[in-house]
Amino acid sequence: xxxxxxxxxxxxxxxxxxxxxxxxxxxxxxxxxxxxxxxxxxxxxxxxxxxxxxxxxxxxxxxxxxxxxxxxxxxxxxxxxxxxxxxxxxxxxxxxxxxxxxxxxxxxxxxxxxxxxxxxxxxxxxxxxxxxxxxxxxxxxxxxxxxxxxxxxxxxxxxxxxxxxxxxxxxxxxxxxxxxxxxxxxxxxxxxxxxxxxxxxxxxxxxxxxxxxxxxxxxxxxxxxxxxxxxxxxxxxxxxxxxxxxxxxxxxxxxxxxxxxxxxxxxxxxxxxxxxxxxxxxxxxxxxxxxxxxxxxxxxxxxxxxxxxxxxxxxxxxxxxxxxxxxxxxxxxxxxxxxxxxxxxxxxxxxxxxxxxxxxxxxxxxxxxxxxxxxxxxxxxxxxxxxxxxxxxxxxxxxxxxxxxxxxxxxxxxxxxxxxxxxxxxxxxxxxxxxxxxxxxxxxxxxxxxxxxxxxxxxxxxxxxxxxxxxxxxxxxxxxxxxxxxxxxxxxxxxxxxxx
Numbered sequence: 001x002x003x004x005x006x007x008x009x010x011x012x013x014x015x016x017x018x019x020x021x022x023x024x025x026x027x028x029x030x031x032x033x034x035x036x037x038x039x040x041x042x043x044x045x046x047x048x049x050x051x052x053x054x055x056x057x058x059x060x061x062x063x064x065x066x067x068x069x070x071x072x073x074x075x076x077x078x079x080x081x082x083x084x085x086x087x088x089x090x091x092x093x094x095x096x097x098x099x100x101x102x103x104x105x106x107x108x109x110x111x112x113x114x115x116x117x118x119x120x121x122x123x124x125x126x127x128x129x130x131x132x133x134x135x136x137x138x139x140x141x142x143x144x145x146x147x148x149x150x151x152x153x154x155x156x157x158x159x160x161x162x163x164x165x166x167x168x169x170x171x172x173x174x175x176x177x178x179x180x181x182x183x184x185x186x187x188x189x190x191x192x193x194x195x196x197x198x199x200x201x202x203x204x205x206x207x208x209x210x211x212x213x214x215x216x217x218x219x220x221x222x223x224x225x226x227x228x229x230x231x232x233x234x235x236x237x238x239x240x241x242x243x244x245x246x247x248x249x250x251x252x253x254x255x256x257x258x259x260x261x262x263x264x265x266x267x268x269x270x271x272x273x274x275x276x277x278x279x280x281x282x283x284x285x286x287x288x289x290x291x292x293x294x295x296x297x298x299x300x301x302x303x304x305x306x307x308x309x310x311x312x313x314x315x316x317x318x319x320x321x322x323x324x325x326x327x328x329x330x331x332x333x334x335x336x337x338x339x340x341x342x343x344x345x346x347x348x349x350x351x352x353x354x355x356x357x358x359x360x361x362x363x364x365x366x367x368x369x370x371x372x373x374x375x376x377x378x379x380x381x382x383x384x385x386x387x388x389x390x391x392x393x394x395x396x397x398x399x400x401x402x403x404x405x406x407x408x409x410x411x412x413x414x415x416x417x418x419x420x421x422x423x424x425x426x427x428x429x430x431x432x433x434x435x436x437x438x439x440x441x442x443x444x445x446x447x448x449x450x451x452x453x454x455x456x457x458x459x460x461x462x463x464x465x466x467x468x469x470x471x472x473x474x475x476x477x478x479x480x481x482x483x484x485x486x487x488x489x490x491x492x493x494x495x496x497x498x499x500x
Contacts, residue, residue: 014142018044020420021130021145023364025049025110026056028151028397028409030097031077033106035413038079040420046143047106048114048132050157054097058090060157063178065207066090069199069308073232073252074260074404081249085230087311114141119148120369121392126429126500128393146429149416150396151409155358156365161457162354166333175352178204187351189213193339195331196355197223198455199308204355206314209323216347217326218339222298223305227281230311232256257403261481264303264402271301278302285316295326305455306401360461381444382466383433383496384487385476386412392432401453403480411480411487422492428499435474436495442469453478 020036022029025047036045051059058066068075071086072093080100084092101107113135120129130143160179168175176185178200188211194201197219209215235252243251267274275297282296298305310316318324329341338348368375370391380388386395397412399405423431435442447465448458468475472486473496 015129015144016046016142017144018046019145020045020147020149021128021143022047022149022151023116023366024056024150024152025051025054025112026058026151026153027075027093027097027406028153028399029056029110030054030100030106031406031409032149032151032397032413032416033109034077034079034100034104035410035417037104037106039414039417043420045109047110047151048116048130048143049110049112050115050135050152052112054101054110054112055090055094056153056157058093058097061090061179061181062183063181063200063204063207065203067203067311068093069203069306070404071232071256071309072096073235073249074256075406076249077406078253078410081245083245083248085311086232086235087230087309116152116364116366118367118369121371121394123371123392123430126393146393147416147420148394150364150394152361152364154360154362154398155457156361159359160354161357161359161460163356165331168334170336171334171338171349171352172336173350173352175354177354177356185351187212190350191338191348192216192351192353193218193347193349194353194355195219196357197326198355198357199306201355202308202310202315204353205324206318209318212323213350215318215324216349217324218331218347219295219326219328220330222294222296222328224275224278224298224302224307225282225296225310225315226278226307227285227310227313227316257481260403264481267301267303274302278307281313282316285313286320290319295328300454303402304451304453357455358457360457360464362461362464362466377466378464380466381435381474382447382468382476384473384483384490385468386415387433388466389433389435392430398476400480401455401478407480408483411483415487415490419492423499426499430500432498432500433496434498435469439469439471439474439496442471442474444469445475447476448478 020043022032022045029047033047036043053059067089068087072082072088073086076082076096114132115135116130116132118131127144127146128148130145132141134141160177162177187208190213192208192212192215194205194215195218197217201217202225205215205217232252234255235248238248238251279292279297283292319326327347329343332340332342335346338346340346362377377388380390382388385398395412395416397409399408444467446462447468
């Protein structure tokens with residue numbers, strides 16, 4: 001079967017109706033489609049995807065070496081075992097997703113090159129009206145749906161974030177953001193500066209260092225990394241014992257999540273010990289004489305920003321070999337030959353790569369209206385990081401930062417399917433999250449506490465995001481280990497849900 005699915009043609013001006021409309025066919029959208037098929041059989045649905053194919057991040061990001069920074073035993077879906085090395089390439093992840101689509105006949109529900117431009121809720125009809133532009137024909141198509149499931153992610157795929165440094169136009173070589181990687185970029189034997197030290201830089205640098213003349217990772221401040229073998233010992237042992245892959249998948253997931261929970265608690269309860277564990281692993285690769293204090297010791301406690309996993313220490317091996325190096329300084333301005341730092345040092349380069357993060361896109365760049373009034377999500381309060389006060393029949397999938405994104409895809413899907421079943425059984429067509437009487441004096445706070453988690457892209461875009469309260473049900477607490485028990489126990493009769 002062709003996992004690309006069929007692009008259907010609607011009659012000119014016709015409006016198609018579905019029980020559920022899914023925005024996106026990335027890891028969240030494909031997961032949502034699977035759960036609708038299995039938990040809500042008979043539900044009509046469509047997934048509208050902007051790109052030419054499925055995959056989301058794993059399709060739009062094409063830079064060398066792109067791979068997961070989470071293990072695939074937990075980044076993969078709970079319903080389909082992952083059988084390869086835990087840190088996987090984009091190609092391997094796309095193959096896995098393609099198998100999910102083909103094995104479950106999901107392709108017929110996905111329509112590619114459909115960019116959603118507007119979503120308008122009508123309480124008179126209890127329907128969302130969705131308009132989408134079809135890239136291959138230029139048509140504007142209209143859909144109606146009872147329930148809108150936003151699975152498009154949280155950042156703008158079309159462009160990455162690049163700061164406006166002084167005199168960037170002075171540099172005579174190419175300046176490239178990894179989200180817009182040119183297929184013909186020749187870095188062989190070239191001097192390359194990679195600005196940034198997050199997961200993208202840590203992935204990209206070892207991939208290009210083999211062929212480049214030299215790669216310099218230029219960072220304003222250091223980042224924490226975890227490192228180890230690209231293998232899970234318990235999975236290897238279970239396979240040696242010829243245990244069924246479904247059991248291997250479940251047991252390995254539980255072991256990984258158990259260990260992650262212990263480490264996460266350690267970062268809160270004994271952050272200095274957690275810090276020592278992380279830095280000791282770096283020192284094991286780079287040696288006691290390397291200046292780890294300057295280049296790999298952040299000022300914040302571990303897990304206030306995402307910690308990328310470095311399989312087999314490949315980034316550190318590149319540094320130790322001399323093919324790559326780290327400079328910790330601030331940019332004064334670009335020059336004809338490279339970058340002048342505030343310390344007065346000039347770094348020379350043939351190519352500059354800006355691995356400087358994402359542009360947040362809370363609403364998928366969709367123009368929302370509720371009963372004729374423009375909707376600003378920043379004016380709403382989130383219900384458990386997935387629904388929003390005053391916004392009927394809508395769920396947004398926003399995953400985890402300290403655990404794999406897909407863990408929350410599955411949890412949210414279970415909730416949505418249970419909610420849809422409850423609404424059908426109750427004979428209601430509309431559900432709106434609403435602050436209860438006891439919530440009205442609750443302090444309204446930014447989406448995420450900066451003391452808890454504060455990556456740059458979140459801090460830059462916090463004003464775009466919904467507010468949170470100080471109660472568990474009115475926030476996204478980023479705690480999978482709590483939510484795995486809380487989500488199945490959500491009371492659908494809670495007064496936070498107004499049904500009509």
